[in-house]
Amino acid sequence: xxxxxxxxxxxxxxxxxxxxxxxxxxxxxxxxxxxxxxxxxxxxxxxxxxxxxxxxxxxxxxxxxxxxxxxxxxxxxxxxxxxxxxxxxxxxxxxxxxxxxxxxxxxxxxxxxxxxxxxxxxxxxxxxxxxxxxxxxxxxxxxxxxxxxxxxxxxxxxxxxxxxxxxxxxxxxxxxxxxxxxxxxxxxxxxxxxxxxxxxxxxxxxxxxxxxxxxxxxxxxxxxxxxxxxxxxxxxxxxxxxxxxxxxxxxxxxxxxxxxxxxxxxxxxxxxxxxxxxxxxxxxxxxxxxxxxxxxxxxxxxxxxxxxxxxxxxxxxxxxxxxxxxxxxxxxxxxxxxxxxxxxxxxxxxxxxxxxxxxxxxxxxxxxxxxxxxxxxxxxxxxxxxxxxxxxxxxxxxxxxxxxxxxxxxxxxxxxxxxxxxxxxxxxxxxxxxxxxxxxxxxxxxxxxxxxxxxxxxxxxxxxxxxxxxxxxxxxxxxxxxxxxxxxxxxxxxxxxxxxxxxxxxxxxxxxxxxxxxxxxxxxxxxxxxxxxxxxxxxxxxxxxxxxxxxxxxxxxxxxxxxxxxxxxxxxxxxxxxxxxxxxxxxxxxxxxxxxxxxxxxxxxxxxxxxxxxxxxxxxxx
Amino acid sequence: xxxxxxxxxxxxxxxxxxxxxxxxxxxxxxxxxxxxxxxxxxxxxxxxxxxxxxxxxxxxxxxxxxxxxxxxxxxxxxxxxxxxxxxxxxxxxxxxxxxxxxxxxxxxxxxxxxxxxxxxxxxxxxxxxxxxxxxxxxxxxxxxxxxxxxxxxxxxxxxxxxxxxxxxxxxxxxxxxxxxxxxxxxxxxxxxxxxxxxxxxxxxxxxxxxxxxxxxxxxxxxxx
Numbered sequence: 054x055x056x057x058x059x060x061x062x063x064x065x066x067x068x069x070x071x072x073x074x075x076x077x078x079x080x081x082x083x084x085x086x087x088x089x090x091x092x093x094x095x096x097x098x099x100x101x102x103x104x105x106x107x108x109x110x111x112x113x114x115x116x117x118x119x120x121x122x123x124x125x126x127x128x129x130x131x132x133x134x135x136x137x138x139x140x141x142x143x144x145x146x147x148x149x150x151x152x153x154x155x156x157x158x159x160x161x162x163x164x165x166x167x168x169x170x171x172x173x174x175x176x177x178x179x180x181x182x183x184x185x186x187x188x189x190x191x192x193x194x195x196x197x198x199x200x201x202x203x204x205x206x207x208x209x210x211x212x213x214x215x216x217x218x219x220x221x222x223x224x225x226x227x228x229x230x231x232x233x234x235x236x237x238x239x240x241x242x243x244x245x246x247x248x249x250x251x252x253x254x255x256x257x258x259x260x261x262x263x264x265x266x267x268x269x270x271x272x273x274x275x276x277x278x279x280x281x282x283x284x285x286x287x288x289x290x291x292x293x294x295x296x297x298x299x300x301x302x303x304x305x306x307x308x309x310x311x312x313x314x315x316x317x318x319x320x321x322x323x324x325x326x327x328x329x330x331x332x333x334x335x336x337x338x339x340x341x342x343x344x345x346x347x348x349x350x351x352x353x354x355x356x357x358x359x360x361x362x363x364x365x366x367x368x369x370x371x372x373x374x375x376x377x378x379x380x381x382x383x384x385x386x387x388x389x390x391x392x393x394x395x396x397x398x399x400x401x402x403x404x405x406x407x408x409x410x411x412x413x414x415x416x417x418x419x420x421x422x423x424x425x426x427x428x429x430x431x432x433x434x435x436x437x438x439x440x441x442x443x444x445x446x447x448x449x450x451x452x453x454x455x456x457x458x459x460x461x462x463x464x465x466x467x468x469x470x471x472x473x474x475x476x477x478x479x480x481x482x483x484x485x486x487x488x489x490x491x492x493x494x495x496x497x498x499x500x501x502x503x504x505x506x507x508x509x510x511x512x513x514x515x516x517x518x519x520x521x522x523x524x525x526x527x528x529x530x531x532x533x534x535x536x537x538x539x540x541x542x543x544x545x546x547x548x549x550x551x552x553x554x555x556x557x558x559x560x561x562x563x564x565x566x567x568x569x570x571x572x573x574x575x576x577x578x579x580x581x582x583x584x585x586x587x588x589x590x591x592x593x594x595x596x597x598x599x600x601x602x603x604x605x606x607x608x609x610x611x612x613x614x615x616x617x618x619x620x621x622x623x624x625x626x627x628x629x630x631x632x633x634x635x636x637x638x639x640x641x642x643x644x645x646x647x648x649x650x651x652x653x654x655x656x657x658x659x660x661x662x663x664x665x666x667x668x669x670x671x672x673x674x675x
Numbered sequence: 676x677x678x679x680x681x682x683x684x685x686x687x688x689x690x691x692x693x694x695x696x697x698x699x700x701x702x703x704x705x706x707x708x709x710x711x712x713x714x715x716x717x718x719x720x721x722x723x724x725x726x727x728x729x730x731x732x733x734x735x736x737x738x739x740x741x742x743x744x745x746x747x748x749x750x751x752x753x754x755x756x757x758x759x760x761x762x763x764x765x766x767x768x769x770x771x772x773x774x775x776x777x778x779x780x781x782x783x784x785x786x787x788x789x790x791x792x793x794x795x796x797x798x799x800x801x802x803x804x805x806x807x808x809x810x811x812x813x814x815x816x817x818x819x820x821x822x823x824x825x826x827x828x829x830x831x832x833x834x835x836x837x838x839x840x841x842x843x844x845x846x847x848x849x850x851x852x853x854x855x856x857x858x859x860x861x862x863x864x865x866x867x868x869x870x871x872x873x874x875x876x877x878x879x880x881x882x883x884x885x886x887x888x889x890x891x892x893x894x895x896x897x898x899x
Contacts, residue, residue, distance in 0.1 A: 231757055275745045381891065438757035446745075446752055472779060477772035512831060535768050538755040 072431025078261030140215035180222035239430030260397035439555035624650035723777035797870025
C-alpha cells in the first residue's frame with residue numbers, strides 16, 4: 054500500500070520564551086501575550102501539571118496527571134515532590150525518607166539517586182521529565198510553537214546547589230534557561246505592583262513543600278528585595294501530615310500498626326488528608342475518610358474547622374516567625390508594609406489568610422489564582438529579559454551568606470545574606486609551606502558559625518601556584534554570585550600574574566560530564582522509545598495482514614501450488630508468534646516474511662479483481 | 676589553609692572615564708553612558724562614590740543614594756543584557772556587582788565611615804583595635820547583664836533586664852554615630868589625627884552591633 058506524502062512547506066515553527074513555575078506539587082507555564090502574562094493551558098484541560106512521575110513495569114515513564122492517578126494503585130513506583138531532593142544529600146532528607154515508598158541512595162558526592170523498577174534516576178533527571186511535560190503542554194497550547202528558552206522559578210531560599218540542580222534539569226530537558234528567578238519576586242511582578250509609584254510589599258508563599266517570605270520595596274518600577282526568609286520544610290504537605298497523624302491516632306489500637314508503613318495506606322491516607330483539608334477551606338467541617346478493606350482499614354472522622362485550625366496553629370506560627378525575622382532584616386515594622394501578596398495553594402485556607410492579615414494589618418491581594426501567580430510573574434520577567442520592556446527591573450538578593458572554612462572549622466563570611474545580586478568579593482590567599490603549589494578550600498552557604506553546620510557548596514582546589522617561599526604568593530580569588538544566584542570562582546596569582554586553575558567538586562550536584570552523559574543516555578533512551586513505537590506499529594501491521602490472509606486462506610489453498618501454500622502457512626505461524634515478541638528485528642523479519650509469502654496470493658486475488666473489472670469489456674475500452 | 680583579608684582597594688578617580696567613549700557625553704557613572712547606553716570598561720577599581728555618581732561625603736541622603744543606584748541599575752543590570760552576547764552579559768554581571776557592592780558600602784553608616792577613614796589614610800580595623808576609654812568601662816558591665824540574661828530562662832528577672840539593655844545599647848549606638856558624623860563633616864584632611872578617634876568609635880559600634888544582634892536573636896528566636 055502506498056502513502057501520499059503531504060510535504061507542507063510551512064514557515065519554521067514560531068520560537069517563544071515562556072515562564073515556568075517548577076513546583077514541588079504542581080508545575081505550569083505562562084507566556085507574555087498582548088501586554089500581559091497568561092497561563093498556558095490546552096482547551097478543556099487543567100493548566101497545572103502535577104509534579105509526579107510513575108515508572109511502568111516495562112520501564113517507560115508516565116508524567117503529570119496520569120502519574121498521580123497511577124499513584125494510588127502503584128505507590129512504590131511513583132515519585133512526588135522531587136523538588137525536595139534537588140541539590141540535597143541524604144542527610145538533608147531525614148524527614149522525608151521514612152515516608153517515601155521507593156529506595157533512595159546517594160553517590161560519593163552526595164548526589165541523591167532514586168531507584169524505580171531497576172532504573173536509577175537523579176532528581177535532576179526526574180525534574181527534567183516534569184519540565185518536558187510542561188513544555189509539551191505549552192507547545193500544544195501554543196499550536197505547535199517551539200519553546201526556545203524559559204525563565205524558571207525557584208524558592209527564594211534555594212541555595213547554590215539547588216539552583217544549579219534546577220539549571221541542570223532544564224539542560225537535560227533541552228531548555229535554555231534565560232534566568233532563574235525567585236518565586237516570591239515573580240509573584241509581585243504578576244500582580245503588576247510595579248504600577249505603584251512607591252511601596253513596601255510582603256510576599257507570603259505557602260506552597261506544598263516550602264514556605265518563603267520576601268519583603269520588597271518598589272520604587273518607580275524597580276523591585277528591590279530587601280530580605281527573604283523561609284523554611285524549606287514547611288507547607289501544605291505538613292498540614293496534610295498533621296491530618297495524617299490525626300488519622301493514625303484514630304486508627305491506633307483498631308488496626309495492626311504495620312499497616313501504617315504500608316505503601317498503599319500511605320498514599321491513600323495522604324490523598325484523604327488532602328481532600329479533607331481542601332474541603333475545610335469551604336465548609337465548617339469535613340470528613341477524613343479512608344476505606345482500605347484489603348488492609349482492614351475503615352475510618353470516617355469528622356474534623357471541624359476549629360480543630361483543623363488548632364492542628365495548623367504551630368505550623369502557621371513557624372511561618373509568621375519567619376515573617377518577623379524578614380521584617381527585622383529589612384529594618385521594618387509590620388505597620389510599614391503597604392501590600393501583602395499571597396502565593397501557593399495553602400494560602401486559600403481561611404485561617405492562614407486571617408493570621409497573615411492580623412500580622413501585617415493589611416487585607417492581602419487575592420485577585421489572582423495563588424497557584425498561577427508565580428508562573429505569571431516568570432512570564433513577565435521573560436518579557437523583560439527578551440528586551441520587550443524596560444520599565445520594570447527586578448533586583449534580587451542572595452538568600453544565604455557565602456563563606457569559606459578557616460582554621461579550626463569556623464566560617465569566614467565573604468558575602469552576607471540578603472546582598473543584592475549580582476555581587477562579587479575578592480579574597481586574598483597565600484601559602485604556608487615553601488613551594489606549595491595548591492590551596493584547598495571549602496566553600497559553604499549558611500548562617501551558622503561553624504562550617505560543619507552550614508551547607509557545603511563545594512571543595513575547591515587552587516592549582517598551578519608558581520613555587521615560592523611560604524606566605525609570598527598573593528592569590529586573589531574572586532567569588533561572583535550572578536543574577537541567577539549561582540556562584541562562579543576565578544583565581545589569579547597576583548605577584549606573577551599566573552592564572553591559577555580551580556577545580557570544583559560540586560556537592561549534591563552533577564558535574565558537567567554527568568550532564569553530558571545523561572543527555573547521551575536520554576538520546577539512547579529516545580532511540581529505545583522510538584524502537585518501541587516502531588515495534589508496536591509493526592505488530593499492528595502484522596495483525597491487519599493476518600486478518601486479510603486468514604480471510605482468503607480458502608482461495609489460497611485452492612489456487613496456489615502446494616509449496617507456495619505451505620510457505621504461506623509457515624509465514625503466518627511465524628508472524629503470529631512475532632506479535633508477542635519484544636525483539637524489534639525479529640518482529641520486522643516476521644512482518645517482511647509474511648509480506649513476501651502473501652505476494653502470490655495477492656497476485657491471484659488481483660487477477661480476479663482485474664478479470665471482474667474487464668469482464669464484458671472490449672480491449673479498446675480499457 | 677590561611678586567608679588574609681585584603682583591604683578594599685581605593686580607586687584613583689583620575690583613571691576613571693568621565694566622558695562616554697562612544698558619544699562623548701559626560702558620564703554620571705563610569706560604568707555606562709546614560710545618553711547612549713554604552714557600557715564603559717574602566718581600567719582601574721572605581722570608588723563606591725564614583726560608581727554611583729556622588730561626591731565623597733559622609734553625611735549622605737539615603738533616599739538620593741537609592742534613587743541613584745536604581746538609575747545606574749537601569750543602565751547596567753544583567754536583566755537588560757540577557758539576550759545579548761556572552762561578553763556583554765559578563766560585563767553587565769561585573770558592573771552589576773560593582774554597583775551593588777558600592778551601594779552596600781555607602782548605605783551602611785559603619786562601612787561608609789570605614790571606607791572614608793581608609794581613603795584618607797586613617798588606620799584600618801586591624802591597625803587600630805582600641806575602643807574609646809570611657810566606653811571600655813561600660814562594656815564589662817553590659818557583657819555581664821547580657822550573659823546572665825542569655826543563660827536565664829524566658830520570663831526571669833535576668834531575661835527581663837535585657838529589654839532596657841537593648842534600649843540603652845541602641846541609644847549608645849546612635850550617639851556614637853553622631854560623633855562619627857560630626858568628626859567626618861566636613862571631611863578631615865588626609866592623615867588627620869581625628870581619623871584615629873573615628874576608628875576607635877567605629878570599633879565601639881562594631882561591639883554594639885554584635886551585642887544588639889545577640890539581643891535580637893534572643894528576642895525573636897534563633898534564626899533557622
